[in-house]
Amino acid sequence: MKITFLGAAGEVTGSQHLIETDSRRILLDCGLFQGHREEAYLKNSHFAYPPESLDAVFLSHGHMDHCGNLPRLFNKGFRGPVFCTSATADIAEIMLKDSARIQEEDARYLARKLTDKHPPIEPLYSEDDVTGVAKLFERLDYQEWHELGEDLKVRFLDAGHILGSAIIELKIKDQREWRHLVFTGDLGRRELPLLRDPELIAGCDVLISESTYGNRVHEKASDVKEELFQILDEAYRLEGRVIIPAFSLGRTQQIIYYLNDLYNEKRLPHIPIFVDSPLSTRLVSVFRAHLQDMDDDVREVISSDRDPFGFSLLDYVSSREESIALNKRKGAFVVIAGSGMCENGRVRHHLKNGISNVENTVVLMGYQAAHTLGRRLQNKDPKVKIFDRYYEVKAKVVQLSGLSGHADVEDFKWWYEGSAKRGNIGQVFLVHGEPESATALAALIRDQCDEDPVIPQYHESFEV
Structure with missing residues (x-):
C-alpha cells in the first residue's frame, strides 16, 4: 500500500492524502490550500493524479481546508462516491456553495483591478460544480462497519472536532493481505459544548494523525460561558454594544448555545442579541x-x-438593510457576525461603527492569523485600518480562547494512551501541523507506537 501526502504535510491547510493498492485508488479529504493567492491558486488548480x-x-468533515476543493475535483472528471457522515454532507454543501x-x-x-497584460483569474469552480459533487455524497452512520466491496470496509467514529466530524477507519485488502488504516481528520477536544468527546480506536497498522496543537495546552471551554456572562453584564450596565467576530461554522453555534444556557438559567442580562451572518x-x-449527533448535555x-x-432575546438577521440598521441602534446589544478574523463579511461594518466607542467591547473568539485585522486588534494596536480608513481603537478588546476545536497536548496524550491500551498502533504519520507542533507531538506519543512517528513532506510517498 502506497500513501502520498498531497496537502496538510508540514502545514495546516489543504488536507489531501492519496491511498493506492493493487486494486484501489482512494482519497482522504480534498481540502483547499489557503494562503498567498498565487501559490494557493496553483496548488488548488492542479491534481497530482487524474481525478x-x-x-x-472519504471526507472527514466540512471545514474548507478538508472539503473545499471537491467541486474542482468534480469539474476535472471525478464521478465516484464521496463517503461522509450525514451532518458533514449537509454542512459541506452549504460551505461549498458559499465558497463558489x-x-x-x-x-x-x-x-476590474488587473492590467490588460495579466491573465484573467478564473474561479476554481462554479455553483454547478458544487451541485454536481453534492449528488455524489454517500451518507454513512457512525460506528457501523460498511462493506464497500470485497477489498474495502469503512467505519466512522466521532472525532469531536465539529458537528459531523469523523475519524475514518479503513480495512483495505492489498496483495491478499488486509491492512487497517486510520485517519483522525481533525481530532477534537474533550468537554466541548455541543460535541461528543473523540472516540478511541483499538489499534491499527497505519495511523495518519493531525498535529495542529501538538505543543500547546488550551484554556478550559467551561470558562467561556462565565466570561461571556461577565462581558454581557458589563455591556448592559454601560449600555454599550458587544461585537463578536465568529467563524460561521462551529464557533457561532457554540456561542449561541452558551447564551441559550444563560437564558434558561435566568442569568442572561436583558440585552438583544443578533446573529448577523x-x-x-x-x-x-x-x-x-442533527441534535441526535450531539453530546448528552444537549440531550x-x-x-x-x-x-x-433560539430564545426570545435572539434574532437572526437576514437582509442587508437589517444589518445596516444595527449600526444606528441605540443602547446595549450584542452582534455576532463573520468573519472570525475580521477580514471579510459584515463584522467589518460593525467594527467600523463601534471600534472607537469606549463603552463597547470586541470579543475575539479564536485564532487570529498574522496580518489580519483580528490580529491587530488582539495586539492592541491603537489604530486599525477598516476598508480605506483608520479608526482609533477605544473599545475594550477581549480574547476568549477556550473553544478551540483541535486537540491539545493533554487531549492527544489521553487519546493515544487510551487507543494504545486497546490495540497496537503501528506506523504513525503526523500531518496538519507546523513543524514545531508535529515534532513535539512525535516526542509525546513515541512510546505509544510500534515505530517512530514520521512527519511527511508535501508530495512525499511511503510504501507501508
Whole structure:
C-alpha cells in the first residue's frame, strides 16, 4: 500500500492524502490550500493524479481546508462516491456553495483591478460544480462497519472536532493481505459544548494523525460561558454594544448555545442579541436537524427546551438593510457576525461603527492569523485600518480562547494512551501541523507506537 501526502504535510491547510493498492485508488479529504493567492491558486488548480481515476473520496468533515476543493475535483472528471457522515454532507454543501459565490465575486473584482497584460483569474469552480459533487455524497452512520466491496470496509467514529466530524477507519485488502488504516481528520477536544468527546480506536497498522496543537495546552471551554456572562453584564450596565467576530461554522453555534444556557438559567442580562451572518443562519438549521449527533448535555437541554439555538432575546438577521440598521441602534446589544478574523463579511461594518466607542467591547473568539485585522486588534494596536480608513481603537478588546476545536497536548496524550491500551498502533504519520507542533507531538506519543512517528513532506510517498 502506497500513501502520498498531497496537502496538510508540514502545514495546516489543504488536507489531501492519496491511498493506492493493487486494486484501489482512494482519497482522504480534498481540502483547499489557503494562503498567498498565487501559490494557493496553483496548488488548488492542479491534481497530482487524474481525478477520474479515483475510486472514492472519504471526507472527514466540512471545514474548507478538508472539503473545499471537491467541486474542482468534480469539474476535472471525478464521478465516484464521496463517503461522509450525514451532518458533514449537509454542512459541506452549504460551505461549498458559499465558497463558489465568493470565488465568483473575487474574480469579478480582480478583473476590474488587473492590467490588460495579466491573465484573467478564473474561479476554481462554479455553483454547478458544487451541485454536481453534492449528488455524489454517500451518507454513512457512525460506528457501523460498511462493506464497500470485497477489498474495502469503512467505519466512522466521532472525532469531536465539529458537528459531523469523523475519524475514518479503513480495512483495505492489498496483495491478499488486509491492512487497517486510520485517519483522525481533525481530532477534537474533550468537554466541548455541543460535541461528543473523540472516540478511541483499538489499534491499527497505519495511523495518519493531525498535529495542529501538538505543543500547546488550551484554556478550559467551561470558562467561556462565565466570561461571556461577565462581558454581557458589563455591556448592559454601560449600555454599550458587544461585537463578536465568529467563524460561521462551529464557533457561532457554540456561542449561541452558551447564551441559550444563560437564558434558561435566568442569568442572561436583558440585552438583544443578533446573529448577523446569513451563512451562520443556514448552518444553524443543520445543527437543529442533527441534535441526535450531539453530546448528552444537549440531550438533557432539549428535554425541556426544544431549540437550544433560539430564545426570545435572539434574532437572526437576514437582509442587508437589517444589518445596516444595527449600526444606528441605540443602547446595549450584542452582534455576532463573520468573519472570525475580521477580514471579510459584515463584522467589518460593525467594527467600523463601534471600534472607537469606549463603552463597547470586541470579543475575539479564536485564532487570529498574522496580518489580519483580528490580529491587530488582539495586539492592541491603537489604530486599525477598516476598508480605506483608520479608526482609533477605544473599545475594550477581549480574547476568549477556550473553544478551540483541535486537540491539545493533554487531549492527544489521553487519546493515544487510551487507543494504545486497546490495540497496537503501528506506523504513525503526523500531518496538519507546523513543524514545531508535529515534532513535539512525535516526542509525546513515541512510546505509544510500534515505530517512530514520521512527519511527511508535501508530495512525499511511503510504501507501508
